[in-house]
Amino acid sequence: MENIGEQVVCLIVYHLLFAMFVWSYWKTIFTLPMNPSKEFHLSYAEKELLEREPRGETHQEILKRAARDLPVYTRTMSGAIRYCDRCQLIKPDRCHHCSVCDKVNNCVGFSNYKFFLLFLAYSLLYCLFIAATDLQYFIKFWTNGLPDTQAKFHIMFLFFAAAMFSVSLSSLFGYHCWLVSKNKSTLEAFRSPVFRHGTDKNGFSLGFSKNLRQVFGDEKKYWPLPVFSSLGDGCSFPTCLVNQDLEQPSTPAGLTPAIKNLEGHQFPSKPLRESQSHLLTDSQSWTDNSTNLDKGKVGVSNPGLTIENET
Numbered sequence: 001m002e003n004i005g006e007q008v009v010c011l012i013v014y015h016l017l018f019a020m021f022v023w024s025y026w027k028t029i030f031t032l033p034m035n036p037s038k039e040f041h042l043s044y045a046e047k048e049l050l051e052r053e054p055r056g057e058t059h060q061e062i063l064k065r066a067a068r069d070l071p072v073y074t075r076t077m078s079g080a081i082r083y084c085d086r087c088q089l090i091k092p093d094r095c096h097h098c099s100v101c102d103k104v105n106n107c108v109g110f111s112n113y114k115f116f117l118l119f120l121a122y123s124l125l126y127c128l129f130i131a132a133t134d135l136q137y138f139i140k141f142w143t144n145g146l147p148d149t150q151a152k153f154h155i156m157f158l159f160f161a162a163a164m165f166s167v168s169l170s171s172l173f174g175y176h177c178w179l180v181s182k183n184k185s186t187l188e189a190f191r192s193p194v195f196r197h198g199t200d201k202n203g204f205s206l207g208f209s210k211n212l213r214q215v216f217g218d219e220k221k222y223w224p225l226p227v228f229s230s231l232g233d234g235c236s237f238p239t240c241l242v243n244q245d246l247e248q249p250s251t252p253a254g255l256t257p258a259i260k261n262l263e264g265h266q267f268p269s270k271p272l273r274e275s276q277s278h279l280l281t282d283s284q285s286w287t288d289n290s291t292n293l294d295k296g297k298v299g300v301s302n303p304g305l306t307i308e309n310e311t
Helices: 004-030 044-052 057-066 113-142 151-182 186-190 208-216 274-280
Strands: none
Touching (some): 004 113, 044 057, 113 151, 151 186, 151 208
């Protein structure tokens, strides 16, 4: 580049993309996965009962009693309470036992999913920028417009590497953008979550806008930065149950029953954790007018948990 101004701009953009790429990658691999809160662990007496009882109906009855006051609404494929024998706790909704992701050498879940998405985004932009700025020299390589030195082979290799990584990263980033828009984990994309009333592939989706805000937060100024801004506390997410849940406990006295919002989603009769509930406090989510109740069928949303979202 002969133009000094062009050189300065390219250097600034390059180092900015590189810094954001390294920052988001660092946050992705060094952010510890979250663990279920203590309320999901069984008491000593309940653990003893489970050890004495064989697998079967009695075993499930013990788990049902233990999960009676917990925000747990999903089930196994057989309809049983999801229980982790290794951790000896009732699995929160959308929670899976920790395994190390081979892509970033860390579990990708609620605590670092935003960082992982930004890592993919800045990696893609970084590779595209390198490929774009190297293209003119790559063309000169094939038209014999470059000096006959070993450096011209570096230019060819750099372009091919950046182009190939751009293709692979664009497909992976596009796939995770689709997952965010549908509020699905990788596992839920392959196997729909099972609720008490049956499977529901869109059971956790609140609409594109709210799904995006769950991952990136309400303040748009923090969206491009790898700082934690996701909505929720990692233990409860608003969920849409399409069908009526017959096992849902009756509404406690003094609390507003579930109400259908303008987007057709059902929200919970009992409040979510405070850190999560403000996702549903806008004018389109809650209404105090009892005429908006869905006649004949009042669904109940439930909080869920994506502690580990396997990628």
